[in-house]
Amino acid sequence: MIGRLSGTLLEKHPPHVVLDAHGVGYELDVPMSTFYVLPELNARVVLFTHLVVREDAQLLYGFATRAERDLFRELIKISGIGAKIALAILSGLSSDELALAIAGEDVARLSKVPGIGKKTAERLVLELKGRLGGLPNMPPDLAPLRPVDAPPGAGSDILHALLALGYNEREAAAAVKALPARTEVSDGIRLALKRLARV
Template structure:
């Protein structure tokens, strides 16, 4: 089991990043809550990881904190919630916000995540009530936005598509974004737009 990675961040293509650990590049899928906190390319980073072994692939998921990883692990235990949907949930809200939504039975907030319908939201509340801790501090000092490139708009759209939104939703969410926005800020703003809708 790979429980943690520490190394240089060499690629950022949301929701995937590549961390170089002593010459080996690990591809890691991260929720946007973690992605926002990553340092600039070439900088040192540490991710708490969860390895999923399937017949056709070994998939590594990374998180900024142990609490966020634990929330992910609780999510994938819920019937009908796979790793992709769990990542989408943690991209739309922090672990603390999810815990509050579960505790307050906020089905509307939960079902605003792509892949989560009303029935799945009800199942989340039923199966996770009392299992998610609040008060974790997910902020990581030194998280810097990376420089914008001309392809930022398409990177933002691709990140939203990877999180389960369709072309129409992704296009609508990125429509009003400022031209000079970075990918991480753009994805954050686009997710906020989608949560409002």
């Protein structure tokens, strides 16, 4: 089991990253909560990881904190919640928002995450209620969003990230179109997810 990787960040194409560790390039999928806190390319980074081995693939998932990985592992234990949906949950809700939704049995809020229907949201509440309190606190949200000059292709990267998280093309395109001009990728994804959560 690969539990942790330390190396150089080579690529960032949300939600995928490539991390070079001692000459080996590891491809990982990360939730947006981790993507937001990644350093610039070619910087050193440490990610906690979870490896999934299937007949047709070996998939590696990366997380900024051990607590985030622990929450991911709690989610994938639930029937009907695979790794892709667990990443979508961690991308669409902060740990505090998820805990509040579970404690308040807010099925409607949970159902706004792509891939989560009413029955799955009810199962989340049933199986996670009382279990999230034992997980270490996740880091708070980052500083307020700041508009900056966007790199070329930022809109395309944001759209790709939303599609990878399970939103359909119409929803993703509408969310990207509503973003302010010159929004960088990580801030754009965050704003788009907040907009989609209100729809």
